[in-house]
Amino acid sequence: MANRVAIVGIGQTYHKSRRPDVSQPEMANEAVRAALADAQLSMKDIESVFFSNMETFEGIYLPDHGMADEAGSFMKPGFKIASGGTSGIAAAKEAFHFVASGLFSIALVLGFEKHDAGDTTAAITAATTLAWGKGQARGAIGEFAKQASNYMKQSGATEEHAAMVRLKADRCACRNPYAHLRLGLKSVEEILKSGYLEWPLRLLDFCPQSCGACALIIASEEEARRITNKPVWIADVVAVHQEPFRAGAFCDLDGREPYSQDVASTKLYKRNGITNPRRDIDMAEIYEPSNWEEMFLCEVFHFCEENEGWKLIEKGITEIEGEFPVNPSGGVLATNPIGATPTIRVAECALQIRGDAGEHQVTRDVKTAVATALGGPNWTAMVLLRRSL
Amino acid sequence: MADKLEELESLVFAGKVDIPNTYSAGLVGSRFLIELRDNKKITGIKCPTCNRVYVPPRSTCKYCFGKLSEWVEVSNKGTLLTYAVAYQPSPVQPVEVPIAYGIVQLDGADTGLAHMLGEVDPEQLKVGMKVKAVFKVKKERVASILDIKYFKPLG
Numbered sequence: 337m338a339n340r341v342a343i344v345g346i347g348q349t350y351h352k353s354r355r356p357d358v359s360q361p362e363m364a365n366e367a368v369r370a371a372l373a374d375a376q377l378s379m380k381d382i383e384s385v386f387f388s389n390m391e392t393f394e395g396i397y398l399p400d401h402g403m404a405d406e407a408g409s410f411m412k413p414g415f416k417i418a419s420g421g422t423s424g425i426a427a428a429k430e431a432f433h434f435v436a437s438g439l440f441s442i443a444l445v446l447g448f449e450k451h452d453a454g455d456t457t458a459a460i461t462a463a464t465t466l467a468w469g470k471g472q473a474r475g476a477i478g479e480f481a482k483q484a485s486n487y488m489k490q491s492g493a494t495e496e497h498a499a500m501v502r503l504k505a506d507r508c509a510c511r512n513p514y515a516h517l518r519l520g521l522k523s524v525e526e527i528l529k530s531g532y533l534e535w536p537l538r539l540l541d542f543c544p545q546s547c548g549a550c551a552l553i554i555a556s557e558e559e560a561r562r563i564t565n566k567p568v569w570i571a572d573v574v575a576v577h578q579e580p581f582r583a584g585a586f587c588d589l590d591g592r593e594p595y596s597q598d599v600a601s602t603k604l605y606k607r608n609g610i611t612n613p614r615r616d617i618d619m620a621e622i623y624e625p626s627n628w629e630e631m632f633l634c635e636v637f638h639f640c641e642e643n644e645g646w647k648l649i650e651k652g653i654t655e656i657e658g659e660f661p662v663n664p665s666g667g668v669l670a671t672n673p674i675g676a677t678p679t680i681r682v683a684e685c686a687l688q689i690r691g692d693a694g695e696h697q698v699t700r701d702v703k704t705a706v707a708t709a710l711g712g713p714n715w716t717a718m719v720l721l722r723r724s725l
Numbered sequence: 726m727a728d729k730l731e732e733l734e735s736l737v738f739a740g741k742v743d744i745p746n747t748y749s750a751g752l753v754g755s756r757f758l759i760e761l762r763d764n765k766k767i768t769g770i771k772c773p774t775c776n777r778v779y780v781p782p783r784s785t786c787k788y789c790f791g792k793l794s795e796w797v798e799v800s801n802k803g804t805l806l807t808y809a810v811a812y813q814p815s816p817v818q819p820v821e822v823p824i825a826y827g828i829v830q831l832d833g834a835d836t837g838l839a840h841m842l843g844e845v846d847p848e849q850l851k852v853g854m855k856v857k858a859v860f861k862v863k864k865e866r867v868a869s870i871l872d873i874k875y876f877k878p879l880g
Contacts, residue, residue: 356749357751358749358751359749359750359754360748360749361751362751362752362753362784365784379789394746395745396746396748405783405785405786405787406785408785410788411787450749454744454745454746454747455746462742465738466738466739467736467738
């Protein structure tokens with residue numbers, strides 16, 4: 337039986353397109369110090385550090401080795417995970433495993449990405465090989481454009497629905513001081529004027545590239561109760577992988593192959609007695625690289641019926657004040673430092689459970705929340721958080 | 726069709742991954758490099774808690790995790806802690822072979838600085854010998870660690 341584990345410290349940097357004022361280690365350090373301050377701990381309390389970063393994005397080999405001082409991993413164990421968009425939850429998941437096993441009592445999770453340093457799209461394109469997928473690889477934009485056109489055809493969602501998702505994201509981001517894009521958008525029409533990156537994906541349909549970092553401090557039950565009176569319990573973690581990249585396609589768009597999100601969430605809900613996710617869970621922070629993807633993900637995570645993801649946004653269900661808020665932080669559409677992006681999903685859910693999300697605290701009382709990550713060839717990682725176990 | 730690779734052509738595709746990148750030196754790194762360029766001064770940063778001087782400077786002390794801000798100037802002279810000599814040329818090396826390089830602990834610093842060694846016959850190098858920084862001329866200094874041309878034996 338695994339030991340109980342809680343999040344006891346949360347810290348993130350503000351996010352921008354460019355951070356020439358700091359080095360990569362200095363930027364990561366800002367999040368580490370914020371998390372330590374939140375937990376009222378010092379670095380000597382931390383036993384191990386789990387990193388999340390994609391080294392080809394910044395072009396720095398072994399960045400975790402180059403920041404042992406600033407990350408606080410000097411003379412401590414730990415390791416880095418680089419699994420694309422799931423990385424920042426995968427690192428949290430590993431920290432959870434180690435603390436649940438009793439090997440460590442207090443561990444730090446550190447997700448970071450300094451997107452001003454490299455060419456992420458070039459790096460992502462290198463995921464296809466010279467034999468397979470060549471000529472079809474256009475980084476994330478190409479993949480999510482395919483997803484968008486397929487979703488439009490299959491579900492009946494319109495470009496107006498996609499624009500409504502951005503409008504929600506932007507309203508939320510404007511209430512989150514850490515969010516990157518806070519555009520102050522006023523109308524769907526304004527969003528429909530933005531140009532196509534690749535049809536039907538518009539500039540304002542897609543996530544930015546951000547510089548930023550996010551740190552979580554994870555502790556055993558005994559330590560958690562000593563450190564804070566607001567521990568956020570990690571009820572469960574799950575990850576599901578698939579491999580459709582070889583053909584150069586992000587996934588089997590016609591749904592003949594199971595979606596990793598469906599498999600992961602079904603497993604997670606079953607293990608935790610969740611029979612009606614929208615009733616049994618209070619809110620979600622999901623990794624939605626595009627407006628279109630958010631609508632689709634709501635379906636495959638079973639927040640609604642198939643082909644009805646667009647109805648959630650139409651009815652205001654996923655708004656901050658809604659029945660089932662999705663990405664009240666502004667989400668990935670507003671802020672996307674890839675190695676940190678999933679870590680931020682967990683951090684934001686934990687803040688909502690604590691009631692510490694400030695201006696973007698959702699209206700309903702959050703006792704249970706789910707954070708999800710999407711990475712590379714449609715991998716899925718999920719974390720279920722609860723106020724009490 | 727053959728089902729053993731030896732009986733077929735082995736298809737191998739050629740490619741080249743070329744990804745541009747940049748690196749922000751950050752606050753303490755920038756200040757250190759600008760001092761080299763503008764004043765030919767080698768600076769370090771001191772942790773008052775652990776009484777250690779880091780050269781090049783770091784913003785966080787690895788021992789106590791303290792945030793560091795106390796700047797000190799260290800000597801341009803120091804002690805050679807170790808060295809090696811490379812005889813094989815490589816396109817990433819900034820100078821012609823043979824390249825002598827080593828780790829120098831500058832007087833006033835608690836850490837070693839990796840750099841090249843010059844104006845010396847590699848045979849004459851010895852661990853523990855005193856060395857001194859030789860700077861490039863002003864118009865060649867660009868706020869780079871290579872604004873120090875190399876370290877040469879003292880006297």
